[in-house]
Amino acid sequence: NEGALWGGRFASGPSPELAALSRSTHFDWALALYDIAGSHAHAKALAAAGYLTADEEQAMHAGLDTLAERIVDGTLQAAPGDEDVHGALEQALIGVVGPELGGKLRAGRSRNDQIATLVRMYLLDHSRTLARDIVRLIDAIVAQAEAHPAAVMPGRTHLQHAQPVLLAHHLLAHAWPLVRDLERLRDWSARASVSPYGGGALAGSTLGLDPELVARELGLSRPSENSIDGTAARDVVAEFAYIAAQIGIDLSRFAEEIIIWNTREFGFVTLDDGYSTGSSIMPQKKNPDIAELARGKSGRLIGNLAGLLATLKGLPLAYNRDLQEDKEPVFDSIATLEVLLPAFTGMVATLRFDAARMAELAPQGFSLATDVAEWLVKQGVPFRDAHEISGALVTACEQRGIELSDVDDALLAEVSPALTLDVRGVLTVEGSVGSRTGVGGTAPVRVEEQRAELIARTQGV
């Protein structure tokens, strides 16, 4: 078992079947540079505690730098016999600095505290890339809102016409969940920025190494308070997988609307050619594949979270090899979002809205009925009665095959004496939208305030 991290008490090396099952280098090699960073920090801690001379420490750092260069240029790769990234890099280090010095680095650390630290570093780095990608998407949504300050559309509940709203209001409603995703990433980062390094296999170290020094060197805020928790907990990984899944769901809900808006029946949007696809048989087709992939991939992101939670359920403390299964799901979630977000942003940025079509449909389906009822309330009519009167007006319109905006004076009088001619003031989409001035409402002045607040919140992240 030449080159393995263990073997002293074994008469034979691992069987080929075990080696094939056990090997993780095909995915944990993504942590190679973090492993090197951890080793630099650990070498400092060993030197500070007197286990490496100044010369040895320097040679160690130089050797690790050489490995890092070779990882970056691709000349250093895991060998088929390497079990994991940690073993592969120890072997490579020995190749560079010799067995005497190379064999000293492993003192006071275990792969258990190493891997728990490295996965946090990896996720923290990628959380910053994700945050940047999310900000770009928010910017694209806000730009569309700004480009259509007065456009109206049918607001829906149960997918039925409900009340007219500003397009900008609706678009910003898709930006707010993304702002919260940014805030979730920030809150998560504070919890994730903890270093299990120094916890060893589970019980801590006898060597008097300084875990504060290691945490500081790795850019993490502090060492784990409990070496068992530090090596065995993966809630921080699961929480990241949840945030990734939530981002996917937030994209998916927007995607579903874009798919609907892009149908011939709706006709609200046209997709840019660069962000839509054709059909191999139907020459006329232009498909919203980015939106569909967002919807589809959100399922995969949920699966990654669910799979990881299933791995963690019922695991006794401390480290168990099951924990090796934490990485592929989150790595996949990150890779998925890193290709999805830029494409989704491009699609949103280049959407063309048919404002005339949306304006035509906005008052249809009696979507001004609530405005009539609330107008009556302002005239002193109890809401219960106002609701009845407005409902009766809808029925009268329905019978005549007209919309609320088409009612004449005679019909108003026939339905109720309370419906004086002044009610016409709210029987327009602009009147309806403009009067919804309550906090968070769709009135242009509120939407403008909301947009400013949203931008401020995005800046803070």
Ligand code: ARG
């Ligand atoms: N490859 C393992 C993981 O990803 C770390 C190694 C710990 N192995 C062990 N036998 N204690 O979790």
